[in-house]
Amino acid sequence: MNKRILLAKRPEGLPGEDTWTYEEVEIPEVQDGEFLVQHHYISLDPAMRGWLRDQRSYIAPVAVGDVMRAASVGKIVESKHSLFPEGSYVAGWGGVQQYCVTDGAGWYTVDPALAPLETYIGTLGMPGMTAYFGLLEVGKAKVGDTVLVSGAAGAVGSVVGQIAKIHGCRTVGIAGGPEKCKYLVDELGFDGAIDYKNENIREGIKTHCPKGVDVYFDNVGGEILNTALTRINRGARVVICGAISQYNSTEPVKGPSNYMSLLVNSASMIGFVVMNYRHRYKEAALTMGQWLAEGKLKSREDVYNGIDNFHNTFLRLFSGAKLGKLVLNVLEAEDLS
């Protein structure tokens, strides 16, 4: 049997439990050219909140009644597909469910001997790709730049900061709470961290970015984005990756009222979605895989167990009650080995 979670209705504000339908259905039969994946880990990402909204975007919204969209990684337990043999491990868009039958479109094999399976939906998956291309291609970070990143202890932000360090940038993170800030500096090697819950953000940026900000990588929007705009340098790049502070707001989104700083500083604010770089995912995965192997890049996943805990775990994205990449282990207890 396959436990799965469907979108029951579109939420207003913070999604409630009634956003989802939990159901258990029989696993469909595998046809020729298909294979069956038993999911080990489901990726929980802020972008999922956007997919619940019925509006024009870079990707179609999840339809009410459909399995909730999510990246996933697992093992092929049955295969009638020549390129995907039984027993191999794969990552793809399997959705929030325990099993998935697919023809392989968008799936790729991964090697659990090279990196823990959950890394393939984190640092070596979409969040890692987002960090890599967002910082280097969109933000064009270069040696000597000061890079400021918000949501810095998260799946994307933590990788942004580490890649910035590898590239010779001064790197400062904004995160919520002393534990996360300590983690950034002590574990990940950030040059500085600003605790937005307990510090004045503007003063923090002044202190830790004494030469101003060349690249601001924004995952949060709202007042943090607005404040960062007051400290950018001439020619700065403000990378718009997300706006998690606004995703559940029932009021109109807060626009950055300091946007005229872009004019004064001949700076840019640049939006992107990682799919733009899909033809280069392999390059990024090889590079980051090497960094992981060398210990230059650390990947941290915050793993919760049980598909029945999906909703509560999902909410941790917005409360911030997590450290690193949020993933859900959806194996049943008897399958855990």
Place this chain on the structure above:
Amino acid sequence: MNKRILLAKRPEGLPGEDTWTYEEVEIPEVQDGEFLVQHHYISLDPAMRGWLRDQRSYIAPVAVGDVMRAASVGKIVESKHSLFPEGSYVAGWGGVQQYCVTDGAGWYTVDPALAPLETYIGTLGMPGMTAYFGLLEVGKAKVGDTVLVSGAAGAVGSVVGQIAKIHGCRTVGIAGGPEKCKYLVDELGFDGAIDYKNENIREGIKTHCPKGVDVYFDNVGGEILNTALTRINRGARVVICGAISQYNSTEPVKGPSNYMSLLVNSASMIGFVVMNYRHRYKEAALTMGQWLAEGKLKSREDVYNGIDNFHNTFLRLFSGAKLGKLVLNVLEAEDLS
């Protein structure tokens, strides 16, 4: 004697008459290496409002007690400078006064036989340069693009639209009132015009930009910028040139709450100041001079007379009661020839 206008105090909101001190002083003696310019025309530009504000910007604010900064064009009536002979015409930063003694830094000679003198502070001056580099270098407009410009009947906007047409773009302007809109389409060859005072802007953009907007050139900010963001295409460039709707606001600037459209569309919002391109002004002047000569580019100046009318004329920038480039003729009646 030289009539001149000094900054008396920094205004809050719309500048009042008490922002300025009018005075009449003796013309200083011309020293070796200097020359005396009799101003014919003073340029009135929205950017002047920004220079009154005591804040970090791309240029120092005008100090209280100083002559108000302005671009100007006039005739050299006395010279002790080998490169600037008496009788020649020059443009530079002469300020809001009738005469100016200078060592020539930042001044250049202009030819009134090639274009009317006032054109050199308009289409062939800073506003024209702003349009040229803002559209082509910052906005990277190319054949087939849809270019939308706000403040379209103004000094910068009217040139942006015409250059866009010359470059094979679909060109749509936003302006206030039917007279300006008619001027854009009938006189300047815009493909469409939206009257923001009498039309729904969003519907207007939908109608006139059926394929969406590739370059939005923003001179106004506020709700027009915010609405334009909802209609941009993938990879669009939003050029931030000004925000005249916000300059006199005593409330916090309105940020563009739809800025996440940049993410969804992998688009950019790019600020610039024309000074970035000062090494290429000559190139742009030659190109636009040729277009003017061929009749491909039309330059329109709205000329008011008398330095005593400076304040009331300046306010036309913000009320919109003008068409084309706003200039002030500061010659005394007896000097008008």
